[in-house]
Amino acid sequence: MVSKVRTSSGPSSTASPPTPAASATTASPAPTMVAARAVAARDIVLVVDDSPETLGFLTEALEAAGITVLVALDGSAALQLVEQITPDLILLDAVMPGIGGFETCRHLKQMSDIAHVPVIFMTGLSETTHVVKGLEVGGVDYLTKPIVIEELMARIRVHLTNAKHSQAARAALDAAGRFLLAVNDSGRLHWSTPQASKLLERFFPPLKGGDILLPAEAATWIAGMAQQQRDRATWTTTLDGVQLGLTYLGQIRSGEHLLRLTTAEPGDEIALLKRQMSLTGREAEVLLWVARGKSNKDVSEILHISPRTVNKHLEQIFEKLGVENRASATARTIDLLHRWGHNQWSSEEI
Numbered sequence: 001m002v003s004k005v006r007t008s009s010g011p012s013s014t015a016s017p018p019t020p021a022a023s024a025t026t027a028s029p030a031p032t033m034v035a036a037r038a039v040a041a042r043d044i045v046l047v048v049d050d051s052p053e054t055l056g057f058l059t060e061a062l063e064a065a066g067i068t069v070l071v072a073l074d075g076s077a078a079l080q081l082v083e084q085i086t087p088d089l090i091l092l093d094a095v096m097p098g099i100g101g102f103e104t105c106r107h108l109k110q111m112s113d114i115a116h117v118p119v120i121f122m123t124g125l126s127e128t129t130h131v132v133k134g135l136e137v138g139g140v141d142y143l144t145k146p147i148v149i150e151e152l153m154a155r156i157r158v159h160l161t162n163a164k165h166s167q168a169a170r171a172a173l174d175a176a177g178r179f180l181l182a183v184n185d186s187g188r189l190h191w192s193t194p195q196a197s198k199l200l201e202r203f204f205p206p207l208k209g210g211d212i213l214l215p216a217e218a219a220t221w222i223a224g225m226a227q228q229q230r231d232r233a234t235w236t237t238t239l240d241g242v243q244l245g246l247t248y249l250g251q252i253r254s255g256e257h258l259l260r261l262t263t264a265e266p267g268d269e270i271a272l273l274k275r276q277m278s279l280t281g282r283e284a285e286v287l288l289w290v291a292r293g294k295s296n297k298d299v300s301e302i303l304h305i306s307p308r309t310v311n312k313h314l315e316q317i318f319e320k321l322g323v324e325n326r327a328s329a330t331a332r333t334i335d336l337l338h339r340w341g342h343n344q345w346s347s348e349e350i
Contacts, residue, residue: 043160046070046087048078048104049122050096054147058091061149067156075099079107082114089160091152094123094134102137109138110210116166116191118159122147179261182252185223187214196261203237203244218246222257234262238292243269269337276336278320286313290326291333 043066047058050073059069070087072078074096090108094101101121109115120141121134131142141155179199181192189212192200200212207213214222221235225248235246245262252258273284282303289299296314300307314326323329 042066042068043089044068044070044085044087045156046072046078046081046090048072048075048090048096048101049093050074051093054093054122054145057149058147058152061153065153075101075104075107078104082108082111082117086113087117088163089156090117090119091156092119092121092139094121094130102133105134105137105139116163118163120152120155120159180249181259181261182256183214183219183222183259184257185219185226185255187216187219187222189213190256199244199261199263203239214246221246222248222259226251226257272336273333277317277332279317283313283317283320286310287317287329287333290314291330291337 045062045067047055047062047069049055049058055071055073059071062069070081070085072081076099078090078092079099092101092105096104099107101123105119105121108117108119115138118140119138120143121139122143122145123130123134124145134142140159143152143155179193179196181196181200182190184190189200204212204214215237218235218237234248237244242263247260247262249258249260269288270281270284273279273287274281277284277287279287282305285303286299289302294302296307296310299305299310303310314329317329318324318326321329321332323332
């Protein structure tokens with residue numbers, strides 16, 4: 001008999017009495033570990049539906065295919081369950097009491113440990129608007145009731161295979177420390193490695209609902225890259241003196257683009273100015289802030305030196321660079337930093 005964890009908010013007519021989510025996952029640590037070991041070698045599918053008849057029908061079909069089944073009668077129970085056990089795929093009814101299927105899916109996609117799990121909607125709602133809504137909240141597929149079991153099993157196999165391949169690739173990228181992400185045409189994040197996620201949240205705070213959206217300028221640049229098919233061009237932005245670079249690596253599929261993140265800290269730029277322009281450390285700091293549009297007064301406050309000292313440093317800088325004013329010095333600096341950033345990002349291995 002296949003191991004089974006059931007959770008519900010009410011009675012069920014399936015083969016065994018439903019067990020509340022808490023008792024299945026939190027009441028006793030030992031059974032939880034045993035259940036996890038028991039299902040580890042099998043694909044795990046979470047079925048979320050408020051109909052006992054549908055649950056019984058699907059549970060029987062999935063178990064006959066060698067799949068371990070987790071059951072929840074509503075969205076709240078499903079969200080509690082996935083905090084304890086991560087399924088490989090979720091079958092989700094769109095219309096349920098309490099938290100509906102669309103809202104449940106939205107919550108699931110906000111959970112970092114669950115966001116990668118494919119969600120297939122099952123519902124009697126067949127209008128285009130409902131299908132679109134299901135896909136917009138993160139579903140990968142949509143089946144209308146009554147369910148044709150052969151069609152369901154075929155789709156489950158496809159999405160399980162795709163999810164496993166995707167997870168394996170991302171795990172390999174994470175282990176290698178890659179700062180990679182994928183976005184859609186509008187710049188909305190599809191997925192990212194953990195390292196990339198930290199940088200993205202620093203530069204682009206998540207929207208309400210947890211989604212991350214790149215600036216409109218970045219989305220326009222991505223669209224241009226996809227059309228022109230140029231290699232490794234980079235879009236940059238700066239926050240608090242730290243420069244973030246997005247390098248276009250290619251189109252994964254229609255509407256999904258792969259990018260790599262790179263950052264340049266102020267210390268890196270100062271070292272570059274010292275080396276390439278034969279400046280002292282303090283002169284490089286002054287020039288860097290001037291190139292960023294800061295006035296002499298601003299630079300004096302940032303570096304905790306007097307405005308007169310800033311002027312003296314600028315005189316030395318102008319002489320070393322062979323320029324006459326701050327505009328020319330700024331132009332030289334920006335050009336150097338741009339070429340350095342482009343070469344640095346372009347020379348990295350994908």
